[in-house]
Amino acid sequence: MSDIETSTVSDEGFSSTSQVGDFELTIDATGEEGPTPQQTLVADYASCYLPAFRVAGQRSDYDDLGKVQIDADADMDDNDDVQAVRFTVHTEAEIDDGDADELVEKADDICHVHDALREELHAEVDVNGGAF
Known part of the structure; x- marks a missing residue:
């Protein structure tokens, strides 16, 4: 089964x-x-990445990130194939740049959709702590 x-x-x-x-x-x-299927793919990726980012925070002494929002955008080619994905992660909690890089690395390892996509489609991620 x-x-x-x-x-x-x-x-x-x-x-x-x-x-x-x-x-x-x-x-x-x-x-x-x-x-569209492409929009759904990007939304699915972001909806998987957000809880992965929270878990990454918990594993890195950011037990409460507060409100978290991911703004995602993607580029498509002339055949309507997704070519690039970018996430901007906004968190209520303040996160310094070094810790943000660590959280992104851990979230990349945790997110199942990230793992399932070909490497060229892995999201480029920016983090904005203290955004809310």
Whole structure:
């Protein structure tokens, strides 16, 4: 048996609905009825990276980062393939630059989506501590 099972259906057009456990997710290649697959990929990456960053903080004596927000952006080529991803991590807690680099390195190792992507798509990460 697989660890993850989903079912994705499209009755017509380019929009599809995926059943993931008890949740439904609509993705639309045209971006009209939901986010595109590329947008979803970047959002999934950020949503995995954020808790990884929190765990990295806990492992580095930043037990309470407070509010954390990741602003993500990506570049696509002429074929609409994602070519580069960038994260700006904003934290309520103050983090000095040296510690921020350490947290990013640890979060890279913890984030499962980061690990699953080809190295050229690993996010370039900037951290802004004390942002809130």
